[in-house]
Amino acid sequence: MRLALAALAAALLSGAMPAFSAETTTLIGERRARTEWAKAENRQSCAPLALARPGIPEGTPRAASFGGGWGVAFDLPGLRSAYGFAGTGLLPDDRADARIQRRRLTEQWPYMRELARLPAPSFAGYGQEGAQRYPAANPGGKGLHSLAYLRVGGQRCTYNVWSRISRAHLEWLLDNLRLLRR
Template sequence: MKAFLSAALFLPGFVLPALAAEPSTLIGERRARVEWAKAENRKDCAPLALAASSQPEGAPRSAYFGGGWGVAFDLPDQRSAYGFAGTGLLPDDDADVAVQRDRLYRQWPYFRDLAQFPGASFAGYGQEGAEPYPAANREGVALQSLAYMRIAGQRCTYNVWSRISRAHLEWMLDNLRVVTD
């Protein structure tokens, strides 16, 4: 085999076979794992991370969420520009999925299903305070965008935020993944 590989390396178009690939690291995964391991809600609220780097790309740090965990991303000129958190558990978190869906649908001006997660996973979102974006700034540029997100199989309501734009928040909703062992 060694002789074959040595000779094959000089053949035009030869590509080495894939060897054991290193596991990919999600963006913010290490910080999420650290914060999640300290959280009271860790049995009911799995950690999350981003599947791809954000534009602009921030530096992850811990964010306090009483009873839960959080990861905030700081930009050079903006602290907590965006992030996500598994909040401490609330009494409403035990409600049936249909009740949760209806609650978020009625509470927030925008709503979307989250196909990257299993089962009934969804988010309600808008400008902080569950407000629609103003007519003069429908893209929510530089406004505090916030989403409440439910993931099938998890008991908590996740918070996802962006001070960059509505499109950035929607990008985050589509790129969040559950961190697995």
Template sequence: MRHYLLTPALLLAACGSPDPAPQPSATPTLSSEVATPTSTVAATPAPAASSSTRFVAADLVRQQWGKAENRETCAPVAFTDVGGADGTPRAATFSGGWAVAFDLPDRRSAYGVAGPGLVQADRGPPYAKSRELAEQWPYRMELDQLERPSFAGYGLEGAKPYHAANSTGQGENSLAYVRIHRQQCTYNVWSRLGRAHLETLLRGLQLLPRQN
């Protein structure tokens, strides 16, 4: 298994401990919830975000994306639903790419999104990446709000399934790797507020419209 996105260079700005997400473990446990990827899924357009769509921290995302080395291959994305969390957004450092983290009064980097720098493994065909993420992560979500095929592989940090005794993931760190059709990077979305919150973030993830 490749360990290529989350590196020690993941240093989110300001004080405190390094922000999200250690690398996946070498031997993740797969769950029966993993869907079998296929190379036959045709790309179909998703509904475009309307002019009334409320993006969270859109200006900051665009600002960080605009300074990133990978801005030509990793379009800006933002949340449209943060599940009632009222985090304070801030710029974050993500090697070769861009990131925005959200802090809560009692929890630094409670959730966020990042577009990591492109690595060689991301240059393969979408079906190959789909298969790889399905093998790596215990859960998979199709992102129907985006152009298909767009999907996320997710679970606990380390590519682990949620524990039977704590299936909601409360008090643990959830992480998703996201592939969006026509984008070359593998986005990271994380939440330290539980599994349901991470899934809400993923369902509300949208490409930011380019400003005129």
């Protein structure tokens, strides 16, 4: 027992921490996403997502309503639904293959992003809400409603990801999303 405590104390003093596997680490918003996903009509075709790391600023997760689907919104003090992600209810276009989905999103949204941390092919079309470019006077989209439509390889739904903070924050969210095992 003393040896174990001594080893832990030495590790803490040296700044080294025991490694934790991704299997035992809960992702940000995971519990809420799993809870909402379990109640959703589209749970067979739209796996839950969560964030790999907490954002700055870090919001408080809560359920977000998406008819037929599931959602997690993050509230900040004074800003309800500051950011979040959702698996929307099944739309007829959601059954199309990735090539058709990519073309649809490219035509609809002013910006596209590949998402290498999600199963391939994963990509997002995004911009200011309403599928608009960010204005020249505010290319960073600070304080605007940024929205992305996201396709994840192997899933048959269009995910929504949003940020009312900035374009950079939305892009950070897209890069930090992880698909949860069902």
